[in-house]
Amino acid sequence: MATEAGKQKKQNTERIFAIIAVAMCLVLGGVFCGLLFALNYQAKAPETPGEILPDSQPAFVVPEHPRSLVDFSLTDCTGRTVSRSELKGKILVVDFLFTSCSVVCPAVNGQMAQIQQLTTNEPDVRLLSLTVDPRDDTPDVLKKYGERFSADPNRWFFLTGDKTVLYYLIGSSFLSPDTNDLFGYMPGNFAHTERIAVVDGSGNVAGYFDGLNQNAAAAVVAEIAKLREHRS
16 A cells, blocks of 8 residues: 555656646746747837838839739728729828837838828828738727828728738738748738838839838838829
8 A cells, every 4th residue: 555655646746747847848938939029029120119210212122023912802990891993093002010019010100191191182192001910900999090190091091801811912912921030020920011012003013112211201202203104
């Protein structure tokens, strides 16, 4: 009996040590992932919320291969359906966001707000902000977010909807997956989510500007003027 009790005690002790070991691995693993996340975020984002990079001339990046706007049907912040066909013939300015982002997204959308203001009297221009976090970014959440930037819901559409539809639109029409960054801080892990895309009236992506550049808004508006000249 004593031997059986001893064996049971030993098994219980081993079981306790195993549980402690697993718990420590989970904790250490979480800390390690958190550090990687923090380092990655710090490397990508400005040091302070809303900080804009001081580059004097934002680079205009032409897509590596031709990209065009695919068909889609999404929901804007007012609950209205917005489709590809509705935007036919419009020049589009597109950015990518998730509302819980506290650094990069507010900075980029600050530039979008300037673009909205600079194109007030240009009815052929529409602004699109595509969420990469549709689970949390509901129309109501996006509406409150847009109000921070005085977004006109008739000209600046904050779009959400089915994740598959959104990711297909973003991946096919605008951004490639970031295969070099497995710990990207932005849902969807798309590369260059800080960029602002410009789409011509035929639905072709003309190129991208760095949305963290302090002169991005003016550069985008200048590109819109060029597209309008070529069209006429």
